[in-house]
Amino acid sequence: MSTDWDVAVVGAGTAGLVAARVAAERGLRVVVYERMSPGGQLVNLTALHDHPGGTGPELMSRLTAAAEDAGVRIAYAEVTRVHPGTPARLATGDGEVTAGAVVVAAGLSAGRLGLPGESSLVGRGISTCAGCDGPLFRGRAVAVVGDDEWTAEEALELAGSASAVTVLVPGEPRWSAARAARLAADERVEVVPDATVTALRGEGVLSGVVVRTSNGKRELAVAGVFPFVGRRGPEGLVAGLAADAEGRLVPGDGVLVAGDARAGAEQSLAAAEADGRTAGEAAVAALAAGTGSLRIVDPTYGVLPEDDAGPLEATGSRATWTDVALFTNSKPNATELLRGLGARLQAHWQLPELGFAAKDSASVPADPDQIDWLSQRFKMVLVAVGD
Amino acid sequence: MELERRGVVAPLVVTETFLPLVQAQARARRVQPRLLVVPHPVGGLNEAELAGRIEGAAAELLRMADEARGLS
Numbered sequence: 001m002s003t004d005w006d007v008a009v010v011g012a013g014t015a016g017l018v019a020a021r022v023a024a025e026r027g028l029r030v031v032v033y034e035r036m037s038p039g040g041q042l043v044n045l046t047a048l049h050d051h052p053g054g055t056g057p058e059l060m061s062r063l064t065a066a067a068e069d070a071g072v073r074i075a076y077a078e079v080t081r082v083h084p085g086t087p088a089r090l091a092t093g094d095g096e097v098t099a100g101a102v103v104v105a106a107g108l109s110a111g112r113l114g115l116p117g118e119s120s121l122v123g124r125g126i127s128t129c130a131g132c133d134g135p136l137f138r139g140r141a142v143a144v145v146g147d148d149e150w151t152a153e154e155a156l157e158l159a160g161s162a163s164a165v166t167v168l169v170p171g172e173p174r175w176s177a178a179r180a181a182r183l184a185a186d187e188r189v190e191v192v193p194d195a196t197v198t199a200l201r202g203e204g205v206l207s208g209v210v211v212r213t214s215n216g217k218r219e220l221a222v223a224g225v226f227p228f229v230g231r232r233g234p235e236g237l238v239a240g241l242a243a244d245a246e247g248r249l250v251p252g253d254g255v256l257v258a259g260d261a262r263a264g265a266e267q268s269l270a271a272a273e274a275d276g277r278t279a280g281e282a283a284v285a286a287l288a289a290g291t292g293s294l295r296i297v298d299p300t301y302g303v304l305p306e307d308d309a310g311p312l313e314a315t316g317s318r319a320t321w322t323d324v325a326l327f328t329n330s331k332p333n334a335t336e337l338l339r340g341l342g343a344r345l346q347a348h349w350q351l352p353e354l355g356f357a358a359k360d361s362a363s364v365p366a367d368p369d370q371i372d373w374l375s376q377r378f379k380m381v382l383v384a385v386g387d
Numbered sequence: 388m389e390l391e392r393r394g395v396v397a398p399l400v401v402t403e404t405f406l407p408l409v410q411a412q413a414r415a416r417r418v419q420p421r422l423l424v425v426p427h428p429v430g431g432l433n434e435a436e437l438a439g440r441i442e443g444a445a446a447e448l449l450r451m452a453d454e455a456r457g458l459s
Contacts (some may be wrong), residue, residue: 037412061407063414074415135431161431317394321456327390327397332430333437336399340441341423341448348449349456366389375393380452383390384400385429386409 003087005031007283008099010079010090010237012042014269015259015276016105017063017072022280023101024070028287031099033092035078036365038064040107040259057132059269076365079106082238084253088279101283103256104249106234111227113145123330125206125224130157136332137162137224143209145197146228147171149267152179154226160187166220167196168211170229199223233261249252256282321380325355327374327383329366334385342382355381388418396455398448409453421451 005365007023009016012034024030039060060131063217077093087098097384110128127133134157145157152175155167165188183189194214208221233248242250244263251257258279259265259272326338355378359366374381390397399420401409404427413420423444453459
């Protein structure tokens with residue numbers, strides 16, 4: 001059976017990158033599909049308290065490099081549907097591809113409270129990344145909503161800069177005793193069990209939340225709220241695959257699931273790594289079983305031309321060196337930083353003006369039409385931050 | 388990085404915390420990005436701190452831009 005890939009992995013977080021590396025080290029042709037950039041959730045965590053990997057970005061860069069070194073191809077496209085079978089078919093932003101084995105390691109969606117007005121306050125007080133946005137709330141009160149390990153870790157991250165962190169737990173905490181002890185030891189942190197956020201306060205920017213607890217209603221004046229509830233697994237991504245109440249997938253039909261996307265998975269870095277290894281090895285075993293004891297390896301067969309890697313053909317742009325623009329990913333202070341640097345360049349080159357473009361949010365990929373326009377219209381584009 | 392692949396000179400401001408990850412991503416995309424590295428974080432800085440980031444990166448930006456344009 002010829003396929004585009006031996007193994008296709010959906011998601012370049014911890015579990016996905018480890019699964020991919022394990023399979024590639026056995027000589028298999030492996031691709032990882034990633035909608036945004038490698039790293040998953042760990043990119044947002046500056047300190048890793050139960051892992052010797054340094055910071056989240058440092059660990060993820062090592063995992064990414066290790067996968068690359070093993071021969072894994074990382075494709076920046078979204079997988080919208082997986083059809084199990086022999087071979088499996090994946091609908092991607094780059095078209096349909098086939099694979100002998102599939103590992104779904106797409107993680108969980110961002111948290112959300114599901115309240116009126118919430119979407120308009122994202123980036124204006126509502127965030128799901130303490131590492132990214134914590135500094136915005138330096139010296140101010142914030143709330144974190146959730147009951148799991150990630151909630152506890154983000155609360156601890158925020159406690160490093162916020163004046164007060166109220167952890168609103170729907171029910172009872174499900175985090176470890178070790179994290180419970182660290183939270184209890186920080187006098188800036190208050191954990192409130194049986195708490196439900198029922199309303200958001202603020203016009204244009206968050207000013208507080210209304211909380212219902214077992215003791216009644218409470219108004220909490222906070223500048224930021226970090227919801228880690230309402231996070232859903234990739235239910236519906238794989239045709240015919242069952243999911244639990246939180247949308248996390250139950251492996252089956254020849255489709256492997258690893259990391260937080262898997263029903264019943266423990267939410268920890270160590271568990272994600274272990275899951276990734278297990279899934280990678282299972283993919284290797286499944287393909288070996290399908291081909292019998294003798295596997296003929298032809299390194300040139302089925303290898304796709306690298307037509308989407310490296311420089312592309314010139315787009316026919318007529319832009320000159322007076323055509324310079326700024327492109328912000330809308331992270332806090334990114335635009336201000338760009339404008340400051342842009343002003344320096346404008347003065348240095350005596351440019352009449354600078355173009356400007358912005359992503360709607362740092363959490364989504366750049367709009368392809370926007371990239372097309374920038375590449376056609378401008379000779380140089382200054383980009384911020386880290387995107 | 389996509390812009391660089393299309394022949395646009397695209398200096399990218401990245402904070403030092405994310406530099407290794409950006410470099411790993413650049414390898415995966417087969418691109419050699421032009422990076423302006425600034426101290427982490429950028430978000431949450433006050434006006435004076437932000438001005439410091441700008442000042443710290445400006446000289447390298449101008450050097451990089453002039454080089455790309457063939458002026459240096």
